[in-house]
Amino acid sequence: MKFKLLAGLVVAALLSACGEKEASSASGAAAPAEVKTFNWKLVTSWPKNFPGLGTGPEKFATLVDEMSNGRLKIKVYGAGQLVPALEVFDAVSRGTAQMGHSGAYYWKGKSPAAQFFTSVPFGLNAQEMHGWIHYGGGMELWQELYAPFNLIPLAGGNTGVQMGGWFNKEINSLDDLKGLKMRMPGLGGEVLERAGGTPVTLPGAELFTALQTGAIDATEWVGPYNDLAFGLYKAAKYYYYPGWHEPGSMLEFTVNKPAFDTLPKDLQAIVRTASRAVNQDMLDEYTARNNYALKELVGKHKVQLRPYPKDVLLKLRDLSDEVLLEVSQKDEMTKKVYESFIKYRDNVMEYHTLTEQAFLNARSQ
Numbered sequence: 001m002k003f004k005l006l007a008g009l010v011v012a013a014l015l016s017a018c019g020e021k022e023a024s025s026a027s028g029a030a031a032p033a034e035v036k037t038f039n040w041k042l043v044t045s046w047p048k049n050f051p052g053l054g055t056g057p058e059k060f061a062t063l064v065d066e067m068s069n070g071r072l073k074i075k076v077y078g079a080g081q082l083v084p085a086l087e088v089f090d091a092v093s094r095g096t097a098q099m100g101h102s103g104a105y106y107w108k109g110k111s112p113a114a115q116f117f118t119s120v121p122f123g124l125n126a127q128e129m130h131g132w133i134h135y136g137g138g139m140e141l142w143q144e145l146y147a148p149f150n151l152i153p154l155a156g157g158n159t160g161v162q163m164g165g166w167f168n169k170e171i172n173s174l175d176d177l178k179g180l181k182m183r184m185p186g187l188g189g190e191v192l193e194r195a196g197g198t199p200v201t202l203p204g205a206e207l208f209t210a211l212q213t214g215a216i217d218a219t220e221w222v223g224p225y226n227d228l229a230f231g232l233y234k235a236a237k238y239y240y241y242p243g244w245h246e247p248g249s250m251l252e253f254t255v256n257k258p259a260f261d262t263l264p265k266d267l268q269a270i271v272r273t274a275s276r277a278v279n280q281d282m283l284d285e286y287t288a289r290n291n292y293a294l295k296e297l298v299g300k301h302k303v304q305l306r307p308y309p310k311d312v313l314l315k316l317r318d319l320s321d322e323v324l325l326e327v328s329q330k331d332e333m334t335k336k337v338y339e340s341f342i343k344y345r346d347n348v349m350e351y352h353t354l355t356e357q358a359f360l361n362a363r364s365q
Helices: 002-027 055-067 085-094 112-117 126-135 138-149 186-194 204-213 224-230 257-261 265-299 310-328 332-354 356-364
Strands: 038-044 072-077 099-102 151-158 165-167 181-183 198-200 238-241 250-256 304-307
Touching (some): 038 055, 055 151, 151 257, 151 265, 181 204, 186 198, 250 265
Parallel strands (some): 038 072, 038 099, 181 198
Antiparallel strands (some): 165 238
16 A cells, blocks of 8 residues: 555646646756856957057956857956966967967977067068968968967957167168167067178066166057057157158967867857957057147157158068078978968059059159
8 A cells, every 4th residue: 555655646747747847848948057167368469458459358257258248258467467467478389378369470399480470570460461371361371380380379459560669779771770679579679680780679667777777679469459558658869750660560468279179169250259359459559549648649649650761661671581592491381381472462562552552652742
């Protein structure tokens, strides 16, 4: 009797459960699934919240949070808060942080080809650089280059054509660059060295002190918007243009591939989409802010604006061609990147001579 009673109770319970399940299915209700969340670290080469360069990653983190409804949260660390400014690449490669934001030319010690993915002297402006990366084969080469380091590269902003640098003496001939100790990373620094100068790579936060104390004789940074924020006008009085060394400097997001692979497809798409948005937003910001900052530097702080002499630019351009060709011979990967870059540059120059350049010439007459 006890067994029959127990069996009856079990059957009744099962029938009740089935009834509840059927009622739930009929009403369309379902038990809420557990939502998995991810918490990432993003390290940068810039001071925390520095205008443009530093605020770009913050905007990216906010976009990802909003687009993912809080499922992917990213905490941004400025230079030195978690890792030093110039150790971002290694930190993300090792997985110390899941993401980084920096400039690829800082990693030329990993591969000379990396420099092509920031800026090339007398190379591509921002509009052209974005075209090469996203529609000219650049991204595929960039991914191939970073794959051995467990990294996925993404375009992470662009500063546009930069300024030529800060000096405490006028540059009237190429001889004035000889013996000059100047902060200038990447391929531009190699061209400066060919011209007789001494290139130095320093993170932005160290520039003012180095220039003020005479540790360096001159420096380039970005442009008026950022140079004003660093107060570089207090340490040098001559401000040269154009930035022949960085005509369209693109920043990068790097993503640790194992970490990226753990994300569901929709979050992966959000990371890629947010990076594209920030890439364009940063260029928009620099385009809007640089002009006002330059007016303040010249009008309020009495900075002396100077153009590089034409013969100096022509000589630097010739030296640049020599340096690029030599760099391209260092290994097969760099040769592949160089050939893609030069082919695209020559094609886009031909078209832009008839469109962008012709229009700017007409507008300025």
